[in-house]
Amino acid sequence: MARRYFGTDGVRGVVGEFLTPELVERLGRAASLWTGAGTVFVGRDTRASGIELEEAFARGVVSAGGDCILGGVLPTPAVALLALDMGVVISASHNPPEYNGVKFFDSQGRKLSDRSEEQIEELLAAAPGTDQGSIGHVQVATDSYLQHILERFGADLSGLRIVVDCANGAYSGLGPRAFEACGAEVHAIGDDPDGTNINVGCGATDLAQLQQTVVEGGYDLGIAFDGDGDRMLAVDEKGAVVDGDQIVAILALHLQVDQVAVTVMTNLGFHALMREHGIAVHTTDVGERYVLEALQCESALLGGEQSGHIIYLRDHVTGDGLAAGLLLCAALEGRKLSEAAGVMSRWPQSKENVRVQGKALTPTVLDEVERLNQSWNGEGRVLVRPSGTEPLVRVLAEAQNPEVAEQACASIAALVRRELG
Numbered sequence: 001m002a003r004r005y006f007g008t009d010g011v012r013g014v015v016g017e018f019l020t021p022e023l024v025e026r027l028g029r030a031a032s033l034w035t036g037a038g039t040v041f042v043g044r045d046t047r048a049s050g051i052e053l054e055e056a057f058a059r060g061v062v063s064a065g066g067d068c069i070l071g072g073v074l075p076t077p078a079v080a081l082l083a084l085d086m087g088v089v090i091s092a093s094h095n096p097p098e099y100n101g102v103k104f105f106d107s108q109g110r111k112l113s114d115r116s117e118e119q120i121e122e123l124l125a126a127a128p129g130t131d132q133g134s135i136g137h138v139q140v141a142t143d144s145y146l147q148h149i150l151e152r153f154g155a156d157l158s159g160l161r162i163v164v165d166c167a168n169g170a171y172s173g174l175g176p177r178a179f180e181a182c183g184a185e186v187h188a189i190g191d192d193p194d195g196t197n198i199n200v201g202c203g204a205t206d207l208a209q210l211q212q213t214v215v216e217g218g219y220d221l222g223i224a225f226d227g228d229g230d231r232m233l234a235v236d237e238k239g240a241v242v243d244g245d246q247i248v249a250i251l252a253l254h255l256q257v258d259q260v261a262v263t264v265m266t267n268l269g270f271h272a273l274m275r276e277h278g279i280a281v282h283t284t285d286v287g288e289r290y291v292l293e294a295l296q297c298e299s300a301l302l303g304g305e306q307s308g309h310i311i312y313l314r315d316h317v318t319g320d321g322l323a324a325g326l327l328l329c330a331a332l333e334g335r336k337l338s339e340a341a342g343v344m345s346r347w348p349q350s351k352e353n354v355r356v357q358g359k360a361l362t363p364t365v366l367d368e369v370e371r372l373n374q375s376w377n378g379e380g381r382v383l384v385r386p387s388g389t390e391p392l393v394r395v396l397a398e399a400q401n402p403e404v405a406e407q408a409c410a411s412i413a414a415l416v417r418r419e420l421g
Contacts, residue, residue, distance in 0.1 A: 005124070006117040008287045008388025012092050012101030015049040019100055021056040024090075027102050028060020028068075030123035031086055034116070037065035037133065038085025038107075043074030043141070045091040045170045045228045048195030049100045053090045057102065058135045065131035071141040075170040075229030077320035078145035080109035091170075091228040094205050095389065097196050103228075109317030110296075111289035142174060150181055152315040153323040155330035158183035161219045162329070163235075165210045167203025168193040169227035171322065178322055179223075184329070189213055190224075198227040204308050204321075211239040221337045223325040230288065231308035232321035234328060236337035245270045247328055248304040249344040251312070252279055254331035261294035261303035261311075263287070264383060268398060269346045286385060288319050347380075348402035350409035354393045356420035359386035361393070365412070365419055372408060382408055384416065393420060 005011045011027060013019040031040060040061050044050035050073075058068040069084065079087045083105045092099035104112045104120075112120075162184050166172040168191070176188040189209060190202030199205050203226050210222040214235050222235035234242040245267045252260050252274065259280040262270065266283070274281045282298055284290040288309040295303050295313055304310040310324035332340055365384060372382045380399030387394055393416050397409035 003114070003117055003121060005121055009093065009111070009289065010101050010103035012095065012099060012389050014098050015053070015100045019053075021052055024053045024056040024102060025060040025063075026124045027120070028057035029064045029126055029128065030060070030120045031088065031104065032061040032064035032066030032133070033123045033126055034120050035066065035085040037131070039067040039069060040086045040088055041069045041071060041079060041082050041084045042088045042090065043071045043076070043079040043170075044089065046073055046168060046172065046193035046195060046198050047092070047097055047100050047227075050090045053100055053102075057088060057090065062133035062135060063128035064126070064133070065129050066133045067136070068133065069136045069138055071138050073170055074141055074145065075174070075320075075322065076103060077230055077316070077318055077323070078141065080105045080318040081145060081148060081316070082141055083107060083109045089228060093228045094199055094203070094226040094231060097198050097200065105318070111292060111318070146174060146178060149320070149322055149326070150178060153326045154178070154182050155326065156183055157329050160184045160221075160329060160332075161187075163187045163189060163210060163213045163217065163219050163222040165190040165202055165207075165222060165224040167199050167205075167225050167227045168197040169199065169203065169225065169229065171225045171229045175223075175225060175229075175322055175325075178326065179329075182326065182329075187213065187217065187219065203227060204231050204233045207233065207235060207241055211235050211241075215239040221329075223328075225321045225325075226308070229321045230319050232310055232324045233308040234325075234337060236341060238338055240338065242337060242341045244304045244306045244308045244310060245346070246341045246344050247308075247310055247324065248302065249273055250331050250340050251310070251327055252302055253277065253343065254333075255302060255312075255327075257300070257302045259298060259300045261291045261298065261300060263291060263305050265306045265396060267306065267344075267346050267349065268381070269344050273344045287388065292318065347398050347400055348405050349396060349398045350402070350405040352395045352409055352413040353387070354395060354413050354416045354421065356391060356393050356416065358420055359391065359393060361386070362419045365416055368415055369412065372412070380404060380408070382412055384412060
């Protein structure tokens with residue numbers, strides 16, 4: 001069955017348009033029924049709409065006889081760790097403030113499978129029951145999460161000068177405190193959420209302010225989270241971006257893993273480095289949950305996405321921006337971040353997001369992508385995929401020659417625009 005509401009990561013959309021309190025209440029009821037009227041732990045990011053949607057979701061849970069525990073503002077990975085019969089985050093992750101969403105974890109803190117999401121959609125039409133559950137609040141979830149992360153992923157970071165960009169999101173206050181607890185000197189930015197500024201000009205989706213702050217202040221590196229904290233990117237001492245591919249590469253060598261999981265978006269330079277070191281690479285579709293599924297299937301620990309989802313399953317259940325940031329700092333071992341990232345040679349990539357009316361790729365687009373890929377014979381590639389969360393088709397071209405990559409990306413993007421725009 002095709003999913004109508006669920007995208008790449010939960011249900012997401014503009015508040016008041018696609019995502020309404022009524023829909024969120026129905027999702028709460030369906031989720032409660034799916035758990036067998038169990039107990040659902042709920043956290044949210046800092047969006048102004050989060051409070052109303054959190055209340056709507058809780059109403060839905062109790063209308064089906066379940067209990068709902070509200071943890072307030074929490075990073076997504078904290079909810080995964082603290083999940084009861086289910087964990088839920090009211091968040092639209094890296095999307096702008098006008099968006100919000102509902103992200104789900106099972107009782108083990110794992111993202112739901114496609115089939116589980118289909119089952120929840122099938123329950124959306126359920127009417128309220130007669131048994132009423134209860135709503136509770138907890139105030140100690142943040143402290144419990146921070147203690148877990150510091151005990152398992154913390155290291156002595158004395159002497160390290162770091163800028164931490166919290167994206168005016170769920171890591172505001174919490175993220176800088178973690179690095180300070182490890183002995184680092186921390187300068188926080190994007191650390192003053194007001195309900196309307198999450199991911200606005202800050203965080204992992206806009207690194208300009210972080211780059212400027214690091215370079216002008218002579219800091220060793222910068223760490224940027226997205227709004228709900230499941231993504232992390234870095235900036236080296238020169239202001240150069242260090243993406244998820246490079247971070248996974250640094251960690252793979254430092255942690256001495258024998259296998260990793262990444263997505264089809266991962267740079268071909270990463271694959272070359274892993275071959276050089278005898279590390280097996282498992283490649284998945286785009287989406288953190290697919291990387292997680294591969295890690296679990298292969299009994300592997302480390303994986304991630306170029307966009308900054310970094311997963312290390314020793315003492316964790318999902319991707320965690322704070323854990324990844326602490327691990328990256330520990331992996332430097334006295335080196336500059338630019339030196340550590342230099343172990344991986346990146347092939348030039350050109351990307352474009354094309355806004356479209358419909359996301360189904362036409363035969364004309366598919367045939368042209370196949371023709372280009374065959375003509376390059378392994379010396380480059382083109383990847384075209386619909387976004388799972390926005391009305392966009394994402395185009396990626398990668399080649400050893402940057403001009404070739406740029407020309408191919410522009411050509412395919414123009415074709416997508418003509419066919420689907």
